[in-house]
Amino acid sequence: MTHDTDPASGAGRQSNGAHARSGRGDTDGHSEKTKGRGGKGLHRRTFLGGMAGAAGLAAFGAAGATFSLLTDGNDNEASAADATTATATLTVPDLLEGTASGGATSYTLTAKTGTGEVLSGVTSTTAGYNGSYLGPTMKWTTGDTVLLNITNTLGDDTSVHFHGAHIPPKMDGGPQNAFADGETWSPTFEIKDEAKTLWYHPHALGTTAEQVVHGLAGMIIVADDSDASAALPSEYGVDDIPIILQCLAVDSSGDVKYNVSGYLGAGLSYPVLCNGTNVDSTTLGFTATRKRTRFRVLNASPADIMTVQRGDGGTLTQIATDQGYLTEATEVTSIRLVAGARAEFVLDLEDAVTLQTVVTTGWIRGGSGTYDFLTVTPDASDSPADLPSSLNTITRYDTSAFTARTITLGQSGQTMTINGSAGTSMSSMAMISTTLDAEEVWTIKNGTQLEHSFHLHDVPFQLIEINGSTPTGVDLGWYDTFEVVGGGSIKIAMKFTDFTDDTYMYMLHCHLLQHEDEGMMAALMVTDG
Known part of the structure; x- marks a missing residue:
């Protein structure tokens, strides 16, 4: 996505192949392959017309999300030829620098409006933190105290929720923490979370969908001094890469939809975005300068489900769920993320690998299909050590x-x-x-x-x-x-x-x-x- 800031404003589920979850099995396109070597994956959109009003809600929820996917019959053998050629470069969100003073690290955010291209060649009104779309990544450290100074220039009330963070309710950013246009909210709290991937987004009453779909979302990395963290890739933008996936609903004029009447409009497109770039007909590229690269994936869609998989049918090494490390690194064929969920995985690369997302419609109508969103190409000669045999101790509740x-x-x-x-x-x-x-x-x-x-x-x-x-x-x-x-x-x-x-x-x-x-x-x- 390309952006121009408005000068007047200053806005889960995983599968290991053998285990079928939620009573449905792995029937959501997990085994679909790229159609044609070196080409884009199969792109399929569902445009459901002729429905209007609330009467269609139950029917859409029960049946409107279904779609047919094809496989090409290829086996799962991975090769460099399976990788899709990148046509653009992955944008990595800026890492927001904090300022240490008085025993706390301070971060400054401004929620603002802007413009950008959600659909190629079409200007949309957008919103973001410190920019016109999405927000910078914050990196917090366990045990530190943080202070956030967040200014609202949206022209409407907002709040900022720190999704997944274990913090006092007065600082949680829920509806009771909403603040008006022109005001600055300054929550402060100690980081009690261990290493994990969180995110931040609005959470005011009745406006959450509208503000998030226009771009108000950003990632938070919590770092700690555990042995697992020391053994895993951790250099932001080099071998520790944030991936924010979204599926939106947009009309031909670029207006981003967020409610029932909007989603039931005619002539909608359902673009898939990766870190703010439309990947409907574009595969992003990332050159890995380390053979082992860590990816933190967030589904920031308002409703749709994102299933991440390799285009060559190979496995991903999952290391974390929403709330931190697994007990051990686990080979999975896909990672299914419902709206708001996160996961972390690593790739050890000898050849280029294309990552895909299978989009499953989650609400009324929307995007369905398989998208090659990122081709990771290694340019490295290092030899990473074996992953630790244990990442975390999780004591199961009695x-x-x-x-x-x-x-x-x-x-x-x-x-x-x-x-x-x-x-x-x-x-x-x-x-x-x-x-x-x-x-x-x-x-x-x-x-x-x-x-x-x-x-x-x-x-x-x-x-x-x-x-x-x-x-x-x-x-x-x-x-x-x-x-x-x-x-x-x-x-x-x-x-x-x-x-x-x-x-x-x-x-x-x-x-x-x-x-x-x-x-x-x-x-x-x-x-x-």
Whole structure:
């Protein structure tokens, strides 16, 4: 994407091939190959016409996301010839420099509007942090104290949520932290998280989808001094690479859509973006100067699911989920990310490899197909050491004495609910009250036929069941965002540590942003008891 800042403004799921998740199996195009050696992958868009109004919502949720994918019958043998030739260069977001003073590291962000090309050759109104689209990457270190000075020049209220961070509710950036145009919000907190990939984005009531789809999103890297971190690639932009994937809905004039009426409009395109660049007909290139390269992937789409895989059918070495390192590096054939989810993997390269994303429509209508988004070409002669045999120790919860709750995701027309309440205002939200150090197991029940992406603020959770099945493989890692298929359920366990407040609340919600804005959000109050 090319951008010109407006001068007047100054806006999960993984598969290891053997384990089928969510009761559906790996039927989402995971095995699809590039059509033709050295060419772009199969590009397929679903344009669903003739639907209008809320009456079509349930039908779209149940069936509108289906699509047919073809395979070329090639086997999984990888070779350099499988790599797609890059036609543009990967843009790596700037690393935001912090300023150390008074025992804290300060970061300055300005939310602003601008313009850019979401569709090639068409100007769109966009938004970003410190620029016209997306935002810089922040790198925090465990144990440090950070101070953020965030100024709003959007012309509307906003907030900035630090998605996945374990911080006090007063600093969490939820709806209670919204601040007006012209104001600066300055949260400060200690970094208690261990090494992981987080992200930041708006979270004000009713405007989250609108602001995020126009570009207000950025990545956060948490670094620590663990043995695993020392053994893994960590030089930002060199062998530690952020990948922000998005699928948007845009009309021919460049207007980016964010709500039901917009998505039901005629003549829409559904571009896929990687770090802000449209990859519908472009494959980005990255030259790896180290043989082992680490990739941090974020699905910043408002709704669509992104499945990352190799174009040659080879495996990815996954090292982390949303909330940090796995117990060990794990070979997977694909990494499925629902909206808001993250994962990390490494590639050890001898030949060029093309990364693809399989897009699955998550809400009403949208993009579906397979896209070659990045070709990684090695230009290195180093010899990386073997990966550590152990990355992390994850002690599985014994939930026999945990407090049990059921959280029901529901729908009434266009209104989305949690436990029967529509969270379109703070007063109308369902309230979940708990106490410090409480240990709980929640059954997240999807009472709709729509896809949902469940996100919990404050603490990470472990998966106990996925549609009645015991999790295995990478599903045994730590999460904060996870897929709940139509009519399905997940069971999760967590412990509420460190932070309490009698006024400020955390949120739990669907991270399909339109569902969140339509009411699928509840409040979580953690008190001293």
